[in-house]
Amino acid sequence: MLSFSKMNAERGPEVDYGIDPFEMSVLSKKFEMATREVSQxxxxSARSGVIAQARDFSSGFTLFDGRQFMIDEGLPVHAANLHLTPEYILEHFDDISPGDCFLTNSPYAGSTHHADYTLSVPVFYEGEPLFWVINRAHQADVGAPEPTTYPAEAANIYQEGPHFPAVRIQEGFEDRADIVRMIALNVRLGETQWLGDYRGQVAAVRKGEARLQEICEEYGVDRIRDFVDAWLEYGNRMMRKHIADLPERELEYAAYHDPIPGAPDGVEVRVTLSIDPKAEQISVDVTENMESVPSGFNLSEATTTAAVYAGIFNNLDTDIPHNHGAIEPIQIEMDEGKIIGKQTYPAGTAVATTEVCHVLINAVQAAFGELGEPHGLSEATTGILDYPVISGTDFRRDDEEYINQIFLTAGGGPAGSGFDGWLTYTSPGGGAVPNRDSVELDEGKFPILIRRSELRPDSEGAGRWRGAPGSINVIEPRRRSMNLAYTGNHRDSPARGILGGDEAACSRLRKITSDGREIDLPYFGVEEIEPNETVVIEDSGSGGYGDPFSRDRHRVLADVESGLISPDRARTAYGVAISETESRFEIDDEATHSLRDEQGETR
Incomplete structure (x- = not known):
């Protein structure tokens, strides 16, 4: 059994680092803006749409020993695990020098999954190593046998594409040309698309390096040391204070994923959270889960860690900084060789950042609902049906090859006390950070038509606070066939509500052939779509929070007026009778009272 704990759990007396609140605010914003410059x-400068348009990447700084220091608005699945990469580098290199840059994409070397290329640059000031600048970006292609970065059926790393366990890709600020050539040769569009993305990542981490050195020059390294200590202590103090305000409880929750290769009956994801307000700690146990499966759905150590932290942070004060001090009071126990936890080499982890990882985030955030209102979040929509990887040849450009992941997701945000689910949520692992693609840009870049891209009515989980609805996307290739690679969930296991909230609609994936036949597609794989065929993706929504019959009737009316729900659903799911006139919808107060009185008793 492995225990994730880096610092002594006992808090000593508060230390005065000589940083007043004004200076703390100024310096924290300087470092924060430096991380945002890395991302900008x-x-x-990136070449692929998955990075430049969808923003599937994260940036951050750690201290040289690996402790997390400052992150940009990164994806939850990329955050709170950045320490694993520099820790691996420090373990395997004893000659780290200014001008070095390391590339890591292997989950066995601290990365999330093989498609997230992580560049790490050591930051020296006056000859002393102080920080790491880290940028983690999802690639459009990484050389898997099939044209996708999510080879769901890959049983081991040998079926995923090249793994790089922290290779020194730059030395003395110059590329190691042999390493760059090797990667470019092994990925699709390596000399054009990948090389452009790599150069964008290098420019980004070098910008961060320069900014950190400028801050050290402006304030002096001794003052920066004081600030670093004060900043980590501040995060630790805020986190412990919040935990101390929670009741002492042990929370258990189970969430579910549809059947996958190696788990024909589906995957039950179990978590146990122990809240100890006196010790100001939260312990999370994910050891009671099934063994690893012979496919890419296994989580890595990095994604297990990130998912647990994400589910907890989703329930806490948003002002808590996401630094090492804040994550130190959270203890995670995980096993090796199980679908959740640290994997035994060479188990596959190609889909470690989505699917089961999303379900784990749901389980952790929903478990807090056992504390009652205002705690907990409902289960959010999971899977990546509506941001597939597309590939083929473009007739408009002399049959030039293309491959990219397109982000057409919308809706799916979980509900919580006092708010409905976000329409721009994307997924639990994205947490509203990635951008939704522009339909016009996608149709301009690739030979596809997006016939429909809209919210899916009546797909939300009803509740006092409703989950966000899912989306409908209809995609068609132009003149040439197209490969569509995807994974998904919720055909059998809808996102559930908490505290009386209802589950959301299930998802559906089908292909409509040129002669009008509808063929249901499996929820993972690579499907060839011919011209005049369309793929219809009906993604699920998220669960509700609280009894739907206690939802404000005017909110229900607003949802009907906006087309999110139908009048029939308003009546059956929320107990609100709505009539339609020639010009508007209206609430029938008498019928509503009757509905809620009658049906409320049976609920």
């Missing part, structure tokens, strides 16, 4: 440089 990459997004403006």
């Amino acid at each position: 440089v990459l997004q403006k």
Whole structure:
């Protein structure tokens, strides 16, 4: 059994680091803006749509020993696990020098999954190593046998594409040309698309390196040391204070994923959270889960860690900084060789950042609902049906090859006390950070037509606070066939509500052939779509929070007026009778009272 704990759990007396609140605010914002510059440089210079348009990447700084220090608005699945990469580098290199840059994509070397290329640059000031600048970006292709970064059926790493366990890709600020050539040769569009993305990542981490050195020059390294200590202590103090305000409880929750290769009956994801307000700690046990499966759905150590932290942070004060001090009071126990936890080499983890990882985030955030209102979040929509990887040849450009992941997701946000689910949520692992693609840009870049892209009515989980609805996307290739690679969930296991909230609608994936036949597709794989065929993706929504019959009737009316729900659903799911006139919808107060009185008793 492995225990994730880096610091002594006992808090000593508060230390005065000589940083007043004003200076703390100024310096924290300087470092925060430096991380955002890293992200801005990459997004403006990357070649692929998955990075430049969808923003599937994260940036952050750690201390040189690996402790997490500052992150940008990163994806939850990329955050709170950045320490694993520099820790691995420090373990295997004893000659780290200014000008070095390391590339890591292997989950066995601290990365999330093989498609997230992580660049790490050591930051020296006056000859002393102080920080790491880290940028983790999802690639459009990584050389898997099939044209996808999510080879769901890959039983081991040999079926996923090349793994790089922290290779020194730059030395003395110059590329190691042999390493760069090797990667470019092994990925699709390596000399054009991948090389452009790699250069964008290098420019980004070098910008971060320069900014950190400028801050050290402006304030002096001794003052920066004081701030670093104060910043970590501040995060630790805020986290412990919040935990101390929670009741002492042991929370258990189980969430579910549809059948996958190696788990024909589906996957039950179990978590146990122990809240100890006196010790100001939360312990999370994920050891009671099934063994690893011979496919890519196993989580890595990094994604297990990130999912647990994400589910907890989703329930806490948003002002708590996501640094090492804040995550130190959270203890995670995980096994090796199980679908959740640290994997035994060479188990596959190709889908470690989505699917089961999303379900684990749901389980952790929903478990807090056992504390009653205002705690907990409902289960959010999981899987990536509506952001598939597309590939083929473009007739408009002399049959030039293309491959990219497109992000057409919308809706799916979980409900919580006092708010409905977000329409721009994307997924639990994305947490509203990635951007939704522009239909016009996708149709301009690739030979596809997006016939429909809209919210899916009546797909939300009803509740006093409703989950966000899912989306409908209809995609068609133009003139040439197209490969569509995807994974998904919720055909059998809908996202559930908590505290009386209802579950959301299930998802559906089908292909409509040129002669009008409808063929239901499996929820993972690579499907060839011919011209004049369309793929219809009906994604699920998220669960509700609280009794739907206690939802404000005017909110129900607003949802009907906006087309999110139908009048029939308003009546059956929320007990609100709505009539339609020539110009508007209206609430029938008398019928509503009757509905809620009659049906409320049976609920």
